[in-house]
Amino acid sequence: MNERPAGSRRYSYLGPAGTFTEAALKQVPEAVGEDWRPVANLGEALNDVVTGVSDAAMIAIENSIDGGVTVAQDALATIPDLRIVGEYLVPVSFVLVARPGARLEDVEVVAAHPVAYGQCRAWLDGNAPGHRHLQATSNVQAAADLFDPEKGIDAAIAPPGIADHYDVEVLAEGIAENPDAETRFVLVSRTVPVGEPTGADKTSLIVELPDDRAGALLDLLEQFATRGVNLTLLASRPVGDRMGRYRFVIDAEGHVKDERVADALLGVKRFSPNVVFLGSYPRADRIAASIRDAHDDGTFRDARDWLRGVIEGTADSEG
Numbered sequence: 001m002n003e004r005p006a007g008s009r010r011y012s013y014l015g016p017a018g019t020f021t022e023a024a025l026k027q028v029p030e031a032v033g034e035d036w037r038p039v040a041n042l043g044e045a046l047n048d049v050v051t052g053v054s055d056a057a058m059i060a061i062e063n064s065i066d067g068g069v070t071v072a073q074d075a076l077a078t079i080p081d082l083r084i085v086g087e088y089l090v091p092v093s094f095v096l097v098a099r100p101g102a103r104l105e106d107v108e109v110v111a112a113h114p115v116a117y118g119q120c121r122a123w124l125d126g127n128a129p130g131h132r133h134l135q136a137t138s139n140v141q142a143a144a145d146l147f148d149p150e151k152g153i154d155a156a157i158a159p160p161g162i163a164d165h166y167d168v169e170v171l172a173e174g175i176a177e178n179p180d181a182e183t184r185f186v187l188v189s190r191t192v193p194v195g196e197p198t199g200a201d202k203t204s205l206i207v208e209l210p211d212d213r214a215g216a217l218l219d220l221l222e223q224f225a226t227r228g229v230n231l232t233l234l235a236s237r238p239v240g241d242r243m244g245r246y247r248f249v250i251d252a253e254g255h256v257k258d259e260r261v262a263d264a265l266l267g268v269k270r271f272s273p274n275v276v277f278l279g280s281y282p283r284a285d286r287i288a289a290s291i292r293d294a295h296d297d298g299t300f301r302d303a304r305d306w307l308r309g310v311i312e313g314t315a316d317s318e319g
Contacts, residue, residue, distance in 0.1 A: 008034055008035050009030075009031070009034045009035065009055045009056075010034065010035040010036075010037055010048075010053070010054040010055055011025055011028070011031050011034060011035070011036050011037065011054060011055065011056050011057065011058065011187075012037045012038075012039050012044070012045040012048040012049070012053070012054040012056075012057040012058070013025050013036060013037070013038060013039070013045065013057065013058045014038070014039060014040075014041065014042065014045065014058075014059070014060075014137075014138055015038020015039060015040070015138070015140070015141075016038050016138070016140050016141060016144065016165075017038065017140070017165060018140040018159060018161065018162060018164070018165045019138050019139065019140045019159065020060070020090050020092060020139075020159060020183055020185075021058050021059070021060060021138075021185065022036075022038075023090050023159075024058050024060075024088040024090050024183075024185035025058045025187075027088045027090075028058075028086065028088070028187060031056075037053070037054055040137055041137060042059050042060075042069075042071055042072055042075065043071075043075065045057035045058070045059055046059065046075055046079060046082065046188065049082065049188060049189060049190060050079060050081070050082070050190070052190075055189060056085065056187050056188060056189040057187070057188050057189075058088075058185055058186075058187050058188075059072050059185065059186060059188060060072060060183050060184070060185050061073070061087075061184055061185065061186045062183070062184040062233065063092070063115060063181065063182075063183045063184070064178075064180070064181050064182050064183070064184075065118075065119055065177075065178055065181045066115055066118060066119070067235070068233070068235045068249060069115075070237060073206075073235065073237055073249045074237055076188070076206065076276070076278055077206045077237065077247055077249070077276055081190055081191045082188050082189070082190065082191065082278070083188065083189055083190065083191045083192055083278065083279045084186045084187070084188055084204055084278045084279035084281055085187050085188070085189050085192065085195075085279060085281055086186065086187040086281050086282065087184060087185065087186050087187075087202065087281060087282075087283065087284045088184070088185045088186075088187070088284050089182050089183070089184055089185075089284045089285065090182060090183050090185060091181070091182050092119070092176065092181040092182055092183050093159075093160055093173075093174060093176055093179065093181070094116055094119065094120050094139070094157050094158065094159065094160075094174075094175050094176045095157075095158055095159070095160055095162065095170050095171075095172065095173045095174075095175065096110075096120075096124075096155050096156070096157060096158075096170070096171045096172040096175050097143055097146070097155065097156050097158050097162055097163070097166075097168040097169060097170050097171060098146065098154060098155040098156070098168065098169055098171050099146055099147070099168065099169065100167060100168070100169045101169070102154065102155065102169060102171065103171075104127065104128065104155075104171045104172065106154060107128045107131060107154045107155045107171070108128075108130070108131055108132060108154050109131065109132050109134055109152055109153050109154045109155075110124060110128065110131050110132070110133055110134065110153070110154065110155050110156065110157065111133075111134045111135075111136045111142035111143075111145050111146070111151070111153045111155070111156040111157070112133065112134075112135070112136055112139060112142050112156060112157035113135070113136055113137070113138055113139050113142065113157075114135055116139050116157045116176075117133050117135075117157060119176045119177055119178065119181060120157050120175045120176050120177065121133075121177075122177045123172075123175040123176070123177065124175070127172070128155075134151070134152075134153060136156070139156070139157055139158045139159055139162075140158060140159065140162065140165065142156035142157060142158060143156045143158040143162050143165075143166050143168055144166060146166075146168065147166075155171060156168075157175070160173070184284065186204075186281075194255075194256055194257065194279070194280050195280070195281070196257065197254075197255035197257050197258060197280075198255075198282045199288050200282060200283045200285075200286045200287055200288040200289075201253075201254055201255035201258075201280055201281065201282055201283060201289075202232065202251055202252070202253065202254075202280070202281060202282075202283045203251070203252045203253075203254060203255060203256055203261055203265075203279070203280040204249075204250065204251050204252075204278035204279055204280075204281075205250050205252075205265070205268070205275060205276060205277050205278055206247055206248065206249050206250070206275070206276040206278065207220060207247065207248050207250060207268055207272045207274070207275050207276075208239065208245075208246075208247045208248075208272055208273060208274040208275075209246065209247075209248075209272065210271065210272060210273050212244055212245070217248075219271060220248065220268065220271060220272070221234075223264050223267035223268045223271060224252060224264050224268075227260045227261075227263050227264045227267075227295060228260055228291060228292055228294065228295030229252050229253060229254055229260055229261055229264045229295075230252070230253045230289060230290075231250060231251065231252050231253070232251045232252070232253060233249065233250065233251035234248060234249070234250055235248065235249040236248055236249075237249060247274075252264070253289035254280075254289050255280040256277070256280040257280070258297060259296075259297040259299075259300035259301065260291070260295045260296075260297070260300060261280075263300060265277070
């Protein structure tokens with residue numbers, strides 16, 4: 001592996017060039033002109049960050065069709081000292097490509113990443129009945145494998161623009177079932193100080209329930225509800241030590257430096273035996289949270305000032 005130039009930063013991403021992950025990394029202004037390292041899988045990308053090979057890694061975390069990327073959620077739950085520092089949205093569409101001169105009616109083996117295949121399976125069932133799916137580590141790699149005779153691949157599901165990277169023929173465009181699909185990516189670094197709020201932020205964490213009892217999940221959710229913190233993601237993942245034990249992946253509107261979010265996280269920490277704070281960062285869609293007057297920062301500060309006055313005997317105990 002080549003050493004990076006002195007003073008430069010390195011970013012790992014799922015390669016090869018042309019993947020949706022690379023498209024997400026192109027949205028990071030500070031990454032432009034820096035050293036980009038394509039890797040084979042998500043685990044390698046995060047290991048680059050942990051070992052210091054790279055300063056940050058871009059990984060897929062959620063898809064609007066298939067939901068959370070579970071391997072990413074589990075990795076963030078179990079690998080210490082990682083921090084999400086940004087999120088990025090990439091529209092997802094697919095084309096079916098083959099070697100030059102191929103015909104759609106001759107397609108029998110289709111290479112694709114499993115997520116992409118799931119989004120395109122209905123089209124393939126209708127237009128290439130009897131086809132067989134061969135898994136690929138990425139959709140760009142699927143196109144590259146077309147030229148490996150040992151793979152025995154007739155066609156590949158790939159991102160638009162793949163013909164800019166490989167000598168392929170596009171057999172069909174827009175083959176995904178949902179034209180509005182998009183994937184959410186996050187930029188992950190080693191633990192760094194939390195940045196300042198922007199007014200349109202998201203906070204991510206992973207929380208385990210303290211025990212298996214009726215109402216335990218409700219108690220967790222009330223930590224957010226009573227403070228006016230809306231959740232944009234709530235997903236369960238098995239802890240893995242025994243049946244029936246789950247951790248919850250949570251995305252909350254707002255920033256840890258917002259009074260309502262900070263107060264909610266304090267409640268969660270008192271409630272849960274294991275909380276992993278993944279970061280507070282600007283939302284990709286730049287949508288600001290809708291906050292009731294009872295939950296704005298000033299209300300929380302006024303309440304603390306009132307309590308301090310009660311304790312010190314300098315305020316009216318009735319407020």
